[in-house]
Amino acid sequence: MGKLRRRTSAMWGCVLASLGASSALAVDLRFTGFATIGYAISDQDFRYLRYIDNDGTFKADSLAGVQAEAQFDPKWGATLQLVASAPRTRDDGYEAKVRWAFVSFRPDNDWLIRAGRLRPPFFINTQNAEVGVTYDQARLPQEVYSLSPVYDFDGGAITKTWLLGESELALDGYWGQTDLRYRFPQRDAPVANFRRFDVTSKGLVFSRSTDSLYLRGGFHRVNIQPGDARPAFVVPSARAGEPPIVPTQQLIDTFVPLSIPGPSPFGGTLYLPGNSVSEVVMNVIVLSADWHAGDWRVTGEYGQRSIKNNVLAPGSKGLYATVARRVGKWTPYWTHARLRSDSDLLNLYEAVNGAPVPLLAQLSPPFFPANFHRVEADAIAVYDQYSNMLGVSFAFSATSKLKFEWMRTHVGLTSSLVDGDVHNKSFNVFSVSYSVAF
């Protein structure tokens, strides 16, 4: 981790030095920015997407960013982007973070090489997700775009482009590292559990675009390791004065059922943390299509996380489809989005969450508390939900957009995007936002 930090600091230093040098040499230096102020309110008292409840919030969608670009000569450039938004490592307050800090080299028409902190192409709007004016939806469908909590990596990317008459083919390859905090809502604690992971990701993304159709397919291989020595969760013992129950593992492969003999409620099944694993390997497949015909636009994306060596890791499938039609400056749209964890994970969650902790386990050392299984279940990132979004954007100009959206979300078994004990429930979210780039 120290190495990653040192490398990141050195990288920022290089980019800042480049930008400083560009100023001294009076080469092309530009400053731009973007911002969204967004308000969202739901009809429920539990929180969705960290902040949205029936009290309303500006924190879910509001942010501001500035970008500095230096072009040293026709081939070499550098970009630095800073974004102030709700923090990614905790729920309270705000933070300003460097999103991009890269040096780019474009030796000819077909090659683009970038090194530093950058955002590889995952979904169609991943790279510009924080620049709200570049798309019509009030909020990108979280059933798909929450596939990773962070898409910024410190590393390198190479893009090869083929201009073939009316169409353009591109192959993007990248490698990068980041340390991210994965958020686990806790039903029995006042704050969510942000667990740190070191992530290395590499991938290949192929795209083909014409005036009317854009297609993209990507494969990403992600290696996830525990980012610190903290255990997956800590549970106070049921008996005062006893030490808390702390799993020794940072990454657990599953919860193992242990049969406690005796009639219910004295006996039953106690689920205990399984084996410790040093790393989780995740394969991510992304497919995207975006079709324009006159004023109509249809977009569909699919994202799949597959994990072979760990039942507890968040294997899932997510997809959405959006149909939009431009009517003058207005663009009404409808989106349907779904996210569902792998069946093994859903079944495990259901079993652990639904099993009462046997009384014999509560009454004998280490005195498991009655909510032990709930705490374990909360350490699983699990999703079973779908949403319909009906919205409209109004473009004052190419760089200024007002958006309204009504979203109705249904949570099935559960969803880690929701805080609280929520299952088999539908709720509404109303959003209004104004985005600008300058």
Next chain:
Amino acid sequence: MRSSSKPVLSLVLVLGVCNGAPAMAPGSFVVVANVDTPALDPDTLQKVYLGKVVEVGGRPIIPVNLTKGNTLRAAFMEQVLEQDDEKFVAYWTVRRYIGKGSPPREFATMQEQLEFLRKTPGAVGYLEESAEIKQGLKAVMKKP
């Protein structure tokens, strides 16, 4: 993507001639380049302004623009890039924020642009049709 305002432009032209105005279309321009800039065909010029082509024959091409709101810029967008200015700005807003470059450098006045074109090998821009093509520049294309 294709311009829909060409009939309107034609109508303006006809009205202009009927009123005794000079027989030059409003927004008529000539695409000019530094003398060291390689030859550019219309398709390549379009790709240059969209950031898809940055060099021709191994020599860099540096497109420049007048600032938004300039009528000559609007005419250039329509007739060379075959899209309106709003689409062009929207295109570059996305391209900039996916980390694939910056839009062409902009100049507030024709004089500033002219100076840059004369001094910068590979530079390409546009001038009013009536403007004198000074030493160090060459005409690439005349529109309409």
